[in-house]
Amino acid sequence: MTPTTVLDTRALNRATLARQLLLDRADVPVLDAVAHLCGMQAQEPQEPFVGLWSRLRAFDPAVLSELLVGRGVVRTHLMRRTVHLLTTEDVLAWRARHDLMLRQRVLGTYRRELAGVDLDGLAAAGLAVMADGEPRSMAELVRALADRWSGPGPRALGEMLIPALVPAAQLPPRGLWRAKGGVRNVLLSAWLGRDVDPPAQDGSDPVGQELARRYLAAFGPAAVADLRAWSGLTGLPAAVAAIRDELVAFRDERGRELLDLPGGPRPDPDTPAPVRFLPAFDNAILGYHDRGRIIDDAHRGLSVAGARVVLVDGRVAGTWTVETGTVVVAPLNGFSPADRTAVAEEGSALASFLSDGDSDRVRITPR
Structure with missing residues (x-):
């Protein structure tokens, strides 16, 4: 059935602000906020601190630093092949679902340089080098493999290894409050003490379905195209179709179908919205097509x-x-x-x- 309720731009704006904790600052723990937001864009290491300050009451930046050091949150490449700050549980649950996208996005940039490269063999070699648990920069990892993999340029080789082929975390002090430090990578499994969750073997997509639910909770109402723009993933229409009976549908002013969780907040469009300062690359903006x-x-x-x-x-x-x-x-x-x-x-x-x-x-x- 075609949805008949139209949400205009202002209604969608207020729903977005409410979901993104930007309409009212929230009284929730930092870890819960990062989980609710499905992670935070973090290629600029200090930006998540401003993002959380704008969203949480009495935000203490030391708490986020402690979570990074204590491995409750992790800096890693994930959505759209960009660095995100995510909870440990989400990284472990979601990483395998992003593997193909990460590989394809690097190939989209370096296809010619990586033509003919045995990517599975390269992944195995990278994992073997990093198996000792020692943090390495991308350049150090590339140098360790240069004798065997001398064809591609170092940048193409490094960006295929990390993040696409080797699930890695960026270690503190990078990302700590007011700290400066280069990128040092270590295997996620070594840093977090367990392997990432394997993909489903029966052809189903439970992770895709859960990503859709979580995305709508933090960004909805939204179109499937918005979900893909946020995540970079393909195959999501099937995942959304599998949970369609759980969702409610609307239309925007352009006629696009928008989906949402039934209980998701959709404030009155006339709800006052306070001034908010957002950091660079905030997902409140980038999370939509x-x-x-x-x-x-x-x-x-x-x-x-x-x-x-x-x-x-x-x-x-x-x-x-x-x-x-x-x-x-x-x-x-x-x-x-x-x-x-x-x-x-x-x-x-x-x-x-x-x-x-x-x-x-x-x-x-x-x-």
Whole structure:
């Protein structure tokens, strides 16, 4: 049956903010927040701290650092072949379902250089080198295999090994609060003390089905194309079809079918939305194929350029940077006096968080 209820852009915006913990800061533990969000984009190591500060009340960055050191959360390549910060349980459960996508995405970039390479043999060799549990940079791993695998360039070889062929974690101090450190990789199995969960042997896709449920809980209502854009995975229409009886359906203003969990929050479109500062590459924006619910098409490029953005009334209305302890906000189209006051207040709180209270300076540039 064709769904008849239409959710307009503002209704989808408020649902997104509620699911992403951006409508009201949540009183939940850091680990639960990372799990609810299905992980956090983290190729820029410090960005998840701002993402959680914007979502949680009284967020303590030391707690996230402790989870990284204690192996409750892990930095690894997963969705879309980008570095994400995920709970240990999710990494172990989801990694095998992403293996083919990770391999295909590297081949899409380096197909010519990797032509004729025995990828299974390369994977076995990489696993053998890393079996001792010693952390290695990508360059060190490539050098260890250079004699046998001398054809491909080192970058192609390294990016195929990690992340595509060798399930690896990026070790602290990378990703710790205010810490600097290069990428040092170790096998997930060595770091976490168990192997990743194997794929189903009966042709079913329980992980794909669970990913669909979890995605809708954190991002819905959404189309199957949105789920694929977030994850990078193929084969998801079948997984969604398998759980279709559990879901409710809507349409957006373009006529696309949107699916959701029956109990998912869908706030009144007139619900006030507070100013929020988002980090670079936040999944609240990148987690959709159609990003119009939160960012105008004219500014869509900001979402993939690594710009940190400011939400005003739930939509991207400016960008922000930090200059010598001052949070500097650049409006995209100007702010009303009320919005300017709200942006200044939230920017001041962010400056205080980033500086441990030594600064609360914020500057809004003229449009």
